[in-house]
Amino acid sequence: MLSASLKRLWHKLGSPRWFFALTESWVKVAGWSALVLLVWGTIWGLGFAPADYQQGNSFRIMYVHVPAAMLAQSLYIGMGVAGFIGLVWRMKLTDVAISACLPLGMVITALALFSGSVWGRPTWGSWWEWDGRTVSTLVLFFLYVGIYALREAIADQELRARASALIAMVGTINIPIIKYSVEWWNTLHQPASFGLTQKPAMPSEMWLPLLVMVLGFYAFAGFIVLVRMRTEILNRELGARWVRDWVQVRSER
Amino acid sequence: MLTLEELVCERDGRELFAPVSIDVRAGDYVELTGANGAGKSTLLRTLAGLHSRYSGAFDSVDCLFQGHRLGLDGLLTPLENFAWFLGFEGRDADRERFLDALQRTGVLNKAYQPCSEMSAGQQRRVAMARWLLSSRSLWLLDEPLTALDASAQQVMAKIIVEHCQAGGAVVCATHSELPVAQKRLLKLEATQRTPDGSVHSGYRDFAKVQDE
Amino acid sequence: MSSLLRREWQVALRAKGAIINPVAFLLLSTTLFVIAAPDTVSSDAAAGILWTLVLLTQLLALDAMYRRDFDSGVLEQTLVSAQVPFVAVLTRIFMQWLSTGFIMVAVGPALGILLGLPAEATPAIALAMLLGTPALSLLGSIGASVTVGFSRGGVILALLVMPLFLPTLIFGAGLVAAAEAGSSVMPQVYALSLISLVALAIAPFATLAGLKISLEMQ
Incomplete structure (x- = not known):
């Protein structure tokens, strides 16, 4: 009895139609909160937060760089978790999630690398420094590229889903190992370099805007992923009756 | 021995053929027919466990499967190939039996030659000898007649008939008929669209699940 | 099990290229490296170069890992019939x-x-190879399993597995460098062993899943 209702819930969770109806309102919430948080955080961080005593104003790139770097990793881990669920429970919705996270994750990782490079110029005096975090993020970018290339190579939708879920899962398991080893490598080769964000006791006027920006980035990612997922669902379900009904209702409105 | 209930194989979100139900019993020779692309190979691969996308159900005993790729290691001789293949069934190599089987299919003189040095037809004969050695009662054969000459086809028909008489069963996908007297035909027909013209989407719709 | 091993052994004896070619490639690429950049000989970079070349050699060999068995149908027979x-x-x-x-x-x-x-x-190099290369074969096997169905899977295979090879490269080269400097190699020994063990835990399952996907592609 319990297992039957659980099973029904599971089917429900995996049903694109149900997901589509459920997230109708979520999109707006995520979109508006992203807008508010990002505008608020940007104005606060760029206009009102105090300048850094060592780096001057250039530290403000942090307000883009740190959220981007965090989000880049979260999106990959999200793909790994989605892949795990998809492989174990054969839930097709998870591939929609992976296909939505992948391009966004690649762009955000590139943004993290780029903003880090721009930040590195005034701080380290060079556009590129083989710092531990930089290398980790670069490897993360390669992990994204690998899945992207794999997806491009497989025509069959479901096999593509299974292959990318598998690789995302394996990549996610390896992320901590990669991070740890790169950190170890970094301490070995550059013991003198100081971390950009590991400042002793950053004053709250500096990190509160950062928190707002981080939240804003995550809300933005939620918005983009939801919109992409919904578009992908419509695309895959093109022939289904509920999609036609939905389109009809929308056009009559 | 093999039961199919409303089985439909799917590929790329598309149903390949209309639902198939059949009960294959010991002694049956089933000829699986259908146009190119009807899904014969996919059906056999599904039954062998190599294709996972289907709806409906099937129940099967352990089978011997022969696909388009024969599964002979080209670097090894027929005898060596038999040895690893039968290892899966937990059986030891028995040179006398191996040679007898090769004699039966007419390639005894190739017993000590790597399979990659044989012609396509000779490789097929070696693969056929493997059927004789296997202890599996259900054989799933995909286009086994390809590249075989008339005499080899006769031998194949005889081997299949003997296997069925001994209580085995054979499902064979083929375009050309095999000279076997007693056979059951299983024809794969194209999928029928639903009356309102909606296309199968590859998703299991929640509404449908609830109705079940 | 024994019949599987016997087949692998027979094949290895008959296809000696699978063993000789990677070694030849490794020697050749080392030679090229030294000629192109003579300063690297006897320098701190030597251990890193050695490991990088080992990595590339392994990558070349990986593409062939399942290809022969896939093309001949031996792989599908294995998945159908193996207990x-x-x-x-x-x-x-x-x-x-x-x-x-x-x-x-x-x-x-x-x-x-x-x-x-x-x-x-030199003992440290042998030790690093012994502990590190299993991770390369295991993780590489996952990549090889999902790309074996492509006619040209080599580049995608590289993109998939090279990032996963990075920790092995770091600690492998680190072990050799530490031995060269005369310091303790135990941290690297532990790290390499751990990496190989984690790879051993995930690779067979993931490879099996990958091979099933590849076999369904046709």
């Missing part, structure tokens, strides 16, 4: 390691000498 396909996969990975990684244990020290590493470091 425990898991064991069959593990056997293949082990044999692939024997024909590449294990050879590196012997060849690596010689290459170290060519690259000007001190003779005292």
Whole structure:
């Protein structure tokens, strides 16, 4: 009895139609909160937060760089978790999630690398420094590229889903190992370099805007992923009756 | 021995053929027919466990499967190939039996030659000898007649008939008929669209699940 | 199990290229490296170069890991008939390691000498190869399993597995460098062992899943 209702819930969770109806309102919430948080955080961080005593104003790139770097990793881990669920429970919705996270994750990782490079110029005096975090993020970018290339190579939708879920899962398991080893490598080769964000006791006027920006980035990612997922669902379900009904209702409105 | 209930194989979100139900019993020779692309190979691969996308159900005993790729290691001789293949069934190599089987299919003189040095037809004969050695009662054969000459086809028909008489069963996908007297035909027909013209989407719709 | 091993052994004896070619490639690329950048000989970079070349060699060998069995249909027979396909996969990975990684244990020290590493470091090179190369075969096997269905899977295979090879590269080269400097190699020994063990835990399952996907592609 319990297992039957659980099973029904599971089917429900995996049903694109149900997901589509459920997230109708979520999109707006995520979109508006992203807008508010990002505008608020940007104005606060760029206009009102105090300048850094060592780096001057250039530290403000942090307000883009740190959220981007965090989000880049979260999106990959999200793909790994989605892949795990998809492989174990054969839930097709998870591939929609992976296909939505992948391009966004690649762009955000590139943004993290780029903003880090721009930040590195005034701080380290060079556009590129083989710092531990930089290398980790670069490897993360390669992990994204690998899945992207794999997806491009497989025509069959479901096999593509299974292959990318598998690789995302394996990549996610390896992320901590990669991070740890790169950190170890970094301490070995550059013991003198100081971390950009590991400042002793950053004053709250500096990190509160950062928190707002981080939240804003995550809300933005939620918005983009939801919109992409919904578009992908419509695309895959093109022939289904509920999609036609939905389109009809929308056009009559 | 093999039961199919409303089985439909799917590929790329598309149903390949209309639902198939059949009960294959010991002694049956089933000829699986259908146009190119009807899904014969996919059906056999599904039954062998190599294709996972289907709806409906099937129940099967352990089978011997022969696909388009024969599964002979080209670097090894027929005898060596038999040895690893039968290892899966937990059986030891028995040179006398191996040679007898090769004699039966007419390639005894190739017993000590790597399979990659044989012609396509000779490789097929070696693969056929493997059927004789296997202890599996259900054989799933995909286009086994390809590249075989008339005499080899006769031998194949005889081997299949003997296997069925001994209580085995054979499902064979083929375009050309095999000279076997007693056979059951299983024809794969194209999928029928639903009356309102909606296309199968590859998703299991929640509404449908609830109705079940 | 024994029949699987016997087949792998027979094949290895008949396809000696699978063993000789990677070694030849490794020697050749080392030679090219030294000629292009003579300063790297006897320098701090030697251990890193050695490991990078081992990585590339392994990558070349990986593309062939399942290809022959896939094309001949041996792979699908294995998945249909083997009582425990898991064991069959593990056997293949082990044999692939024997024909590449294990050879590196012997060849690596010689290459170290060519690259000007001190003779005292040669046991460390062998140890690093012994502990590190299993991870390369295991993780590489996952990539090889999902790309074996492509007619040209080599580049995608590289993109998939190279990032996963990074920790092995770091600690492998680190072990050799530490031995060269005369400091303790135990941290690297532990790290390499751990990486290989984690790879051992996930690779056979993931490879099996990957092979099933590839077999369904046709």
